[in-house]
Amino acid sequence: MPTTTINGQQVEVNDEGFLVDPSVWNEELGAELARLIGITMTDAHWAPIRFLREDYAVMGETPTLRRVQTQTAIPVRDLFGLFPGKPAKKMAYVAGLPKPKGCV
């Protein structure tokens, strides 16, 4: 596993660049991860990211876009606006979690 320096912090990442250990994550690191993929975090961005962290802690799995929508009432359309292109993967990355495994 490669390591990389993010925000002056040495972190272990997988072959794609996702954090390996979700427990090293904090919001400051999350904001820097977002910046690295061209996203400036706002309250609207933080809402789903915080949900991802909470849900992962309970379920042990990164929620899919549909799960974010059903559990938080944030419309999928908004998630595409906040994290353009590949919202599920981008949110997982910013939240320091693995990519979601679910199909839907």
Place this chain on the structure above:
Amino acid sequence: MAETETAFVPAFDEPSSAGRKLAIICSKGNLDMAYPGLILANAALGEGVETHLFFTFWGFDMINKKTMGDLKFSYLGNTAMHPPGMFGVAMPQGMAGMPGVTALTTKMMKKQIADLDVPEVPEFLELIEASGGHLWACRMSADMMKLHEEDLYDGVEGIISAADFIELTEGAQLLFI
């Protein structure tokens, strides 16, 4: 351990994937044949792929307001059918045609799908629409079935000819279901 000086970041917006398009032709109206197209469309949209679905023939039942929420599953003609979790246990084909069996198998499959938190067809179409997917209805099917735009799911962008669909999916990868 490899160490990189600049932060190692996933390549989310690779130029190589820019402009990728997927066209899915949905031609079946059975419950089990509706899902592959919907699931793949949803997955493609989540990957940033421009996705178009074309509903034709029996696939019209997926967007017809009268039928979209009530698609059915029968294992008649499907020798792979087995009871849930009981692999290798055959279901007699003759039984599939008996009254009430389609309702029962439909109910079973709907429950399995719901248990995975996968939405029913109308809600799935909403999800695809919200994710930026494009839904198109086949002109010939609409004419054959005497259906009009008001009969179809509201997210359907239009009733178009096969030629129009081929034109607007130029360069797309194509999937026929």
